Amino acid sequence: MGLTLAQKILKNHLVCGEMIAGQEIGIKIDQTLTQDATGTMAYLEFEAMGVPRVKTEKSVAYIDHNTLQSGFENADDHRFIGSVCKKHGIYFSRPGNGICHQVHLERFGIPGKTLIGSDSHTPTGGGIGMIAIGAGGMDVAVAMGGGTYYITCPKIVKVELTGKLSPWVAAKDVILEVLKRLSVKGGVGKIIEYTGEGVKTLSVPERATITNMGAELGATTSIFPSDETTREFLKAQAREEDYTPLSADADAVYDEVVEINLSELVPLAACPHSPDNVKSVAEIGEMKIDQVCIGSCTNSSLLDMLKVAYILKGKTVHPDVSLSIAPGSKQVLNMLAACGALSDMIDAGARILESACGPCIGMGQSPNSGGISLRTFNRNFEGRSGTKDGQIYLVSPELAAASALTGVLTDPRTLGDMPDFELPEVFTINDNMVVPPVSAEDMDSVEVLRGPNIKPFPVSDAMADEISAKCSLKVGDNITTDHIMPAGAKILPLRSNIPKISEYCFAVCDEKFHDRALEMGKSIIIGGSNYGQGSSREHAALAPLYLGVKAVIVKSFARIHMANLINAGIIPLTFANEADYDRIDQSDELKMTDLHNSIINADELTITNVTKGFDFKVKLDLSLRQREMLKAGGLLNYTRENSK
Ligand code: MIC
Ligand code: SF4
Numbered sequence: 015m016g017l018t019l020a021q022k023i024l025k026n027h028l029v030c031g032e033m034i035a036g037q038e039i040g041i042k043i044d045q046t047l048t049q050d051a052t053g054t055m056a057y058l059e060f061e062a063m064g065v066p067r068v069k070t071e072k073s074v075a076y077i078d079h080n081t082l083q084s085g086f087e088n089a090d091d092h093r094f095i096g097s098v099c100k101k102h103g104i105y106f107s108r109p110g111n112g113i114c115h116q117v118h119l120e121r122f123g124i125p126g127k128t129l130i131g132s133d134s135h136t137p138t139g140g141g142i143g144m145i146a147i148g149a150g151g152m153d154v155a156v157a158m159g160g161g162t163y164y165i166t167c168p169k170i171v172k173v174e175l176t177g178k179l180s181p182w183v184a185a186k187d188v189i190l191e192v193l194k195r196l197s198v199k200g201g202v203g204k205i206i207e208y209t210g211e212g213v214k215t216l217s218v219p220e221r222a223t224i225t226n227m228g229a230e231l232g233a234t235t236s237i238f239p240s241d242e243t244t245r246e247f248l249k250a251q252a253r254e255e256d257y258t259p260l261s262a263d264a265d266a267v268y269d270e271v272v273e274i275n276l277s278e279l280v281p282l283a284a285c286p287h288s289p290d291n292v293k294s295v296a297e298i299g300e301m302k303i304d305q306v307c308i309g310s311c312t313n314s315s316l317l318d319m320l321k322v323a324y325i326l327k328g329k330t331v332h333p334d335v336s337l338s339i340a341p342g343s344k345q346v347l348n349m350l351a352a353c354g355a356l357s358d359m360i361d362a363g364a365r366i367l368e369s370a371c372g373p374c375i376g377m378g379q380s381p382n383s384g385g386i387s388l389r390t391f392n393r394n395f396e397g398r399s400g401t402k403d404g405q406i407y408l409v410s411p412e413l414a415a416a417s418a419l420t421g422v423l424t425d426p427r428t429l430g431d432m433p434d435f436e437l438p439e440v441f442t443i444n445d446n447m448v449v450p451p452v453s454a455e456d457m458d459s460v461e462v463l464r465g466p467n468i469k470p471f472p473v474s475d476a477m478a479d480e481i482s483a484k485c486s487l488k489v490g491d492n493i494t495t496d497h498i499m500p501a502g503a504k505i506l507p508l509r510s511n512i513p514k515i516s517e518y519c520f521a522v523c524d525e526k527f528h529d530r531a532l533e534m535g536k537s538i539i540i541g542g543s544n545y546g547q548g549s550s551r552e553h554a555a556l557a558p559l560y561l562g563v564k565a566v567i568v569k570s571f572a573r574i575h576m577a578n579l580i581n582a583g584i585i586p587l588t589f590a591n592e593a594d595y596d597r598i599d600q601s602d603e604l605k606m607t608d609l610h611n612s613i614i615n616a617d618e619l620t621i622t623n624v625t626k627g628f629d630f631k632v633k634l635d636l637s638l639r640q641r642e643m644l645k646a647g648g649l650l651n652y653t654r655e656n657s658k
Contacts, residue, residue: 016263018170020205020237023145023260027128029162035169035269036203038637040162041145044071044127046154049114051079051375051501052132052551054091054510056151057098058471060158061462062650067103067454069160072122074448075099076107076114080506081370082377087507090465094510096449101460103451104158111447112343112369115139115311119222120345121445124256125240130157134229134550134574135311135392141222142247143240143260145205148229150552150578152649161653164639166573168205168234169269171196175212177277181432184410185220186313186390189227190282191274194292198492199544201233202573204269208238209262212276217437218247219315226312227392230289232547232572250441281425283388284408287396288492295413295425305387306337306418308411309367310374313390314342316349318411320435323355325415325426326362332421338379340367349442362419376400376502388414388423393548395496397522400503468510472560474583474647477613481564482605482624485598486537487520487527493541494548495575497522499557501549509553512560519557531561540598541568546575555582565606567621567632569595580640583648590618590631602626614641 017025021033024041031039046068048056053075060068075095083089092109099106107117114131115138123129125143129136132151139146149163157163173192179185192206206228208221216224221238228236238244239261248257283298285291308314308322319341331337339359341347347369350356360366373379374391380400381387387399387406394406409417412426452460489497499505500518508515520527531537539558545568546554555578558566565585569592579586589595598604603624612619618631636644646652 015267016265018207018266018268019143019239019260019262020145020170020207023126023128031167033167035167037167038164038639039167040164041128043130043157043163045122045129046070046073046157047114047118047129047131047136048075048151048154049079049133050077050091050095051506051509052151053095054468055471055552056132056155057095059152059155059650060102061098063155063159063653065159066457068158070158073104073158074107074118074122075104076117077109078113078370079375080377081109081368082503084503085507086465087467090467091510093463094465094468097460097463100449100451101457101462105451106449108447108449110344110369112345113311113314113371115226116314116342116346120251120343120441125244125258126260130154130163132550134548135226137228137235138222138226138311140225140228140235140237141218142244143238145235145237147235148550148574150550150574150581152552152581153577156649156653165234166203168203171204171206171270171272172268173206173208173272173274174210175208175274175276176210177212177275178215179276179279182412182426182429183279183281184412185216185223186410187279187282188274188276189224190284190292191279192272193230193284193290195272196231198230198288198290198547199232201228201231204233206231206233206236207262208236213238214241214243215276217317218243219317222315223312230392232544234573247437250437250439252443281410281413281427283413284394286405286407287394289393289408295423298423301386301423303335303388303417303421303423304385305381306335306414307373307379307387307389307391308338308414309340309342309372310391311342312392313411314340314346316346317435317437319346319350320355322411322415323350323358324433325412325429326364326419327358329362329419331363331418334421335418336365337363337418338365338367338373340372341369343369344447345441345443349438352442373399375506377506378503380404388417390414395494395548397500398496469513472512472556473650474559476647476651477583477609477645479610480607481609482603483536483538483564484534485540485600485602485604486531486534486563487524488540488598488600489523489542491542492544492547495546495551495554496548498546498554499551512553512556515553516557516560519561528561531563534562536562536564538604539563539566540595541566542595543569545571547572550574552578552581555579555584559584580643581649583644583651585644587619587632588635590633594630597626597628597630598623610645613645
């Protein structure tokens with residue numbers, strides 16, 4: 015039986031386990047990436063492991079999320095990460111060099127290799143045929159130390175692309191269509207593999223837009239074949255030697271098949287407040303807009319920017335609209351400047367931002383109260399923009415630019431003929447903002463520089479045999495990590511300070527949560543389905559750990575967050591009977607006994623609701639490794655125990 019492309023790469027990297035969907039497998043990781051908002055924690059954890067030099071083929075640390083540096087906290091974190099990298103063998107991409115995923119695709123990604131990154135949009139690398147997976151910082155730290163990375167062997171969904179996109183219909187519309195069909199939890203436990211005749215009509219940046227936003231499906235990752243288009247892209251990046259042709263076997267067997275005829279797609283938008291709330295521009299109808307933001311790791315490539323510049327050239331942004339543009343990398347910005355496209359943007363009235371995440375993570379550009387903002391980003395969760403009642407629509411750069419000129423949601427197909435936008439044969443290459451590490455012999459000469467905001471991270475105690483705790487919070491379905499541990503300009507600088515950042519934990523849902531949880535001492539959280547979707551931030555597990563959360567009982571979990579909870583030593587449980595969710599209220603006291611035995615051996619656990627006087631069953635859907643990890647009190651304790 016033939017293999018799919020994803021299966022081939024996984025098989026090549028298999029360290030343990032069997033390639034059977036649903037079972038845990040361990041894979042070898044070739045490359046890692048971190049960004050600053052998750053990086054400090056990941057490097058503190060790496061230091062705690064005591065491995066002197068990274069054992070990967072390439073590890074890169076990017077500074078792209080918080081580049082505002084309002085106050086010393088950020089600058090200190092950047093300096094810490096820079097010095098750790100220099101010492102331990104990691105390449106350091108300085109602030110200004112660009113968004114991690116964009117730069118990694120341009121300069122470091124290699125078809126057929128495995129990459130994990132402490133950022134959920136790491137699957138961008140799937141655009142050049144990598145198995146690129148978002149993970150928690152601790153998993154990245156372990157991989158840097160040469161450790162195996164564990165995932166549930168995914169099912170493979172084939173997305174068969176036929177036809178060709180119509181003029182002004184974009185790659186963004188492809189992934190929005192997939193999201194519309196599969197939903198934000200439709201990809202959980204799956205890899206989305208793109209095949210078919212339509213693939214060759216898409217450039218590498220377009221493929222990367224699609225794999226990037228596959229994160230919003232909850233998928234393990236997404237992948238495109240590596241073909242002539244990939245070769246040309248790598249060649250233009252002066253990296254032709256990194257090219258290998260890769261595709262699925264002709265007789266590969268897939269678990270699901272989705273067919274998309276590119277020719278039939280129309281401009282789409284994800285409406286507030288979920289990336290899968292997708293409607294066509296025609297369905298949304300006439301809508302006045304206040305703001306347009308173009309950029310983010312989904313849509314900030316040179317190709318995207320050239321299209322935007324073309325649309326804006328010689329025109330003026332509508333007087334009621336604020337337009338900001340953040341080119342994805344120094345390379346993109348530089349090339350826009352050299353060809354005059356940047357000047358066209360500036361001339362039209364665009365506000366040019368630094369090549370960084372910026373507004374995508376709420377670092378400025380929050381819309382006005384109730385403001386309607388069109389963004390080329392990948393997430394429109396409530397409050398993420400920094401304005402609680404902001405109405406965020408996720409759209410293509412073409413649609414965003416066209417609308418910025420008219421002040422209303424505008425179908426880009428009204429722009430008339432579309433010229434051929436082609437990628438350059440040679441990109442402008444200058445890696446002078448990537449600082450290489452010192453050699454292993456010189457590592458002792460490098461001092462790691464720590465600022466006062468860098469506080470030790472919490473480590474869980476070994477699991478107690480009995481837990482009796484109150485429910486400190488009950489939340490509904492699709493809770494995102496932006497609810498659990500919000501980001502934004504005020505909170506992001508605290509990523510290295512868990513006690514301080516914990517003050518904002520769940521504040522979007524309930525401002526009193528922090529105080530209540532601390533007062534309870536230990537507690538349990540109850541949630542609905544797809545709990546923890548979105549970001550890979552392990553702070554969404556570390557802050558609850560710090561606040562005494564011992565277990566989270568939900569209808570279902572999102573992949574990365576569940577792994578982060580286990581790494582932190584918090585027990586993730588799912589209701590055996592979802593109806594029991596309705597029978598538990600906040601402040602109910604829940605009791606679990608005989609945990610030492612059940613955590614290792616049982617698939618189900620009985621919990622007593624002491625307050626209401628009934629028992630209910632929960633499932634322990636865990637591998638033996640995860641069970642042992644929980645018993646030890648998380649990944650660090652487990653690693654220490656096993657290396658004795
Ligand atoms: C995001 O888009 O939510 C982030 C910020 O990039 C996160 C990482 C983080 O929280 O630092 C992600 O997607 O993993
Ligand atoms: Fe940065 Fe936004 Fe991409 Fe996250 S989704 S990596 S915040 S640009």
